[in-house]
Amino acid sequence: MDEKLLIEKSIQGDSESFEKLILSCEKKVYNIALKILGNEADAYDAAQDTFIKVYKNLEKFKGNSSFSTWVYRITSNVCLDIIRKNKNKKNTVSIDKEIEFDDSDATFEIEDRNADTEEKILEKERSEALHKALSRLNPEQREILVLREFQNLSYDEIANVLNIGTGTVKSKISRARAALKNELLKNKELFLSLFVLLIWK
Secondary structure, three states: OOHHHHHHHHHOOOHHHHHHHHHOOHHHHHHHHHHHHOOHHHHHHHHHHHHHHHHHHHHHOOOOOOHHHHHHHHHHHHHHHHHHHOOOOOOOOOOOOOEEOOOOOOEEOOOOOOOOHHHHHHHHHHHHHHHHHHHOOOHHHHHHHHHHHHOOOOHHHHHHHHOOOHHHHHHHHHHHHHHHHHHHHHHHHHHHHHHHHHHOO
């Protein structure tokens, strides 16, 4: 059954069709929320809130973007609302995989299971520094980096999610990368082997 028909049947009250729609994007919604919010409990709540909003607003989906992009826009808004509500709480960011910035050759590997004890300690310190650096970015910067670098959305997809122009997306990503680089360089002694970070664009 194609997506359009699933949406139509969901609007008519077919719970099975709605479940199929949700299953098509639930993992990515949760992952986006986890990367933006930094903890599993908030990410789970955000995912639940997202799908409640999707269900309540499904009739408003006009098909101007893909269904998944529309859902990610709702996810992003839900996450930012949670951050605003919890603005007095310390936010942390969960990073559990290699980060690849596609506009440069910079690659940051968080964990090397074959590393010796000294290297593991160093990797742990780097990981903690990265957690702190990301958590110090403002929510909008963290959000756009998550969409681009972790979820691999295209510039056009991000533009649809955030409801901004593609040119604006590029400039925001550039500023967010620069902000992250500056935060990382506060712990530059941990990143000597990753000096390529200095030439991010």
